[in-house]
Amino acid sequence: MTLTADRLGRFARHIVLPEVGGAGQVALSEAHVVLVGCGGIGSPVLQYLAAAGIGRLTLVDDDVVDVSNLQRQTIYTPSDIGRPKAEAAAEWVRRFDLGLKVDPVVARLGDDNTRDVLSGADLVLDGCDNFATRLLVSDTCVKLGIPLTTAAIGRFQGQVANFAGHLPGYACYRCFVGDAFDAVDCDTCAADGVLGAMVGMVGTFASMHAMRVLLAGHTVLGEPQFGTLHLIDGLAPSMRPLRIAKDPACRGCNAHGASTSCA
Template sequence: MTADRLGRFARHIVLPEVGGVGQVALDKSHVVLVGCGGIGSPSLQYLAAAGIGRLTLVDDDVVDVSNLQRQTIYTPSDVGRPKAEAAADWVRRFDLGLEVDPVMARVGDGNAPDVLSGADLVLDGCDNFATRLLVSDTCVALGIPLTSAAIGRFQGQVANFAGHLPDHACYRCFVGDAFDAVDCDTCAADGVLGAMVGMVGTFAAMHAMRVLLSGHAALGEPQFGTLHLIDGLAPSMRPLRIAKDPACRGCGPERHSANAA
């Protein structure tokens, strides 16, 4: 690393749990961020601040004035712009040493493998179950760890999944098949507190770094298959273990049979 990069990440490097080896690992990492909204904005800020070397930002929405209450990377001048494009510009202003690729599209059956391929980790903060399940299934197929983060009013959920590994659950093991539709509750209908979204998004970034630093540093286990439930009103956090579903069509024998056919 160059002298200016060493200075920038000095507070990471002096941590025994990260160190120089860990910082180099972050620099060499590629993270795909699905959704540049409420969860994606604070997640992106701290992933970029951590020095993640390559970021792919995926979102098909445009910035709305109502987003500014919680989506902290945007300003009034961004209203009407594609979120992925505006988010990429934020990264470029923040750190010229990072590579950033905006994808102004929704992840779908036709593009999911191309969009996610090559990532070391996918962080999904999108707003509908159909996309979440497709992202999970694609991560399993491609062998990519997934950090999933969601929020509903004052409750957040964050978990790391590795359904491509033996005996590890995937996101579909958690929610099942009932939600293969665009049926999530929305912030517009239910409301959301901006600081609560920030809490969940930054925790998701921290959880993603657990995966990226696994094997390179001592930040802690990736905690695959442990769902962290965050109650913003109490406040409190409690872990919930997600068991692998042997009949899961995302990571179970059915998927392997379909691939073999």
């Protein structure tokens, strides 16, 4: 694949970076990312993945836009209230860059559709708001051999990590949280509150982290850091990494096991 003159101009500031370059921009243009959750985390993630020229985006969300979302879900406007988020988000992408392919999926992921939705992706970025879906997405990524970027926020603490549980020796998301949350949702933003700028901080870091994975093997934008959880403290502010050990008994990423967040 080669970049046309208008695409070269659009991504000129990327291309002059040795860590990206022309080869890296082509890789981004050929990448397919599935974004699970088009809410607080998904909004800044989508803005920066689209701005980076990710060639194909699949947007998954079963919720509709509410007036309370506008404080942090920055791709939506009051005219979007009541519309499915996935469709409104896809429309935003089309307005932003006609050169990108975008597919909205207005559905909640479950045992009946997750494999079909995620199949063919180069990376899945999960910013959804419940643990059951996160674990299902993680298990499916392991089965399909797809790297996973996860991002979550609770009040002023954010968590971002890349996982590659399909690779020998690497932990998956289930290794991190265990099985207890398979049917338990996380605390809600409505109950705990959330600062819009904090969600933006976590989402933009997650998009940067996703690009580390997408550019691996093409250029060097740092290591993908699979299995390292980055804890972001918005009050301090500070960030610290934690290494997630592979759980030898994990049913999500071990051959002997059988496997079936808040913005």
